[in-house]
Amino acid sequence: MKRTKNLGLWLFLLIVVIIFVLPIPLVARILIVVLFVAAILFRKRSVFYYLRANRKVTSTNPSNWDLAWPLYRKAIDAGLEQTFVITAASMFLQRGDAKEGQAIIETYLASPKKHAPNLDNVAKTMVSMAYWMEGDLQKALDTVTEVYESGYRDKNLYINYTTYLLEQGDTKKAAALLDESQELEETSPGLKDNRGWILLQEGKWEKAEALYSVLVERKPRFPEPYVHYAQVKIHYGLVGEALALLKQALEARFSNTSGIPKQMIESLTAALENPQTRRKTAKEIDADPLAVASGNAPKPILQSFAPEEGLVLDGFAPKVQKKAKKAENPEEERMPNTELTEADIAYAKKHELTSD
Structure with missing residues (x-):
């Protein structure tokens, strides 16, 4: 080799x-x-x-990213290898001109040249994001369904497929796919977040909190887990903790393919920070969890509310307090019981085992 x-x-x-x-x-x-x-x-x-181009686009300075796109174009025009062409298209989709990334992939797929094994499936999984960004959820679903039915499997396919299903509201099929990809889920924050998204849709708030408390500790680089965890906190009226999570979301890495726009997070944060709109916004988020989880603004509530200065609001779901188990002391279990009962004393006197 x-x-x-x-x-x-x-x-x-x-x-x-x-x-x-x-x-x-x-x-x-x-x-x-x-x-x-x-x-x-x-x-x-x-x-x-x-x-x-790769060095420019992976720079920590966003101003360098614009220098990458002409280099990628030159590379493709100069006969870049197919695998690298698809990777370059992915960069366009995520950080550059998404329309150009889509065009690059569609040109590749339409090419009569022999393609590398499984590269078509990778390309179709990627271009499905372009359809999703355009708002054509059905076309995105049809594309990943075709890839799935071909027998191809990878982490990105599961993430994209379950994301589209969750936006469509098909939690049953999304859950089945997540069960199928359980081994990948343990190392994929994206799949784990989609599992939590299902719990939000099903109203299983305690399980969602348990999942997101662990996931957020892993410091995922994309904003969705922080927003979804903030929804859990809002459900219990914990606005202060929700605000901390939303601010973490704003520090995450955003891209063209982010499911939750930065502007929406900024809007929710500002409304929750303002005592005049705090309770109303919290009520709206809690009343429309599916919209918020999908990156959309919650439906407005026409009811008016008094200003709210506190960061812990009443009138929301009570937090279930779990009873702590009494710690057992193994040493005590092994110690003999030396206390005498009245029956013990009577027995001892009868058999002259005591001096009394």
């Missing part, structure tokens, strides 16, 4: 050696080698463009 991977290098060295043993002047031999190397570099220029 190692020899196969290094075949290109060995061929390169062999050609260079052959050139240097040719019966021609040394200057000519050097010139031929230089031209040979230049030809290889020109042919591989797409990879260099691609690597430079």
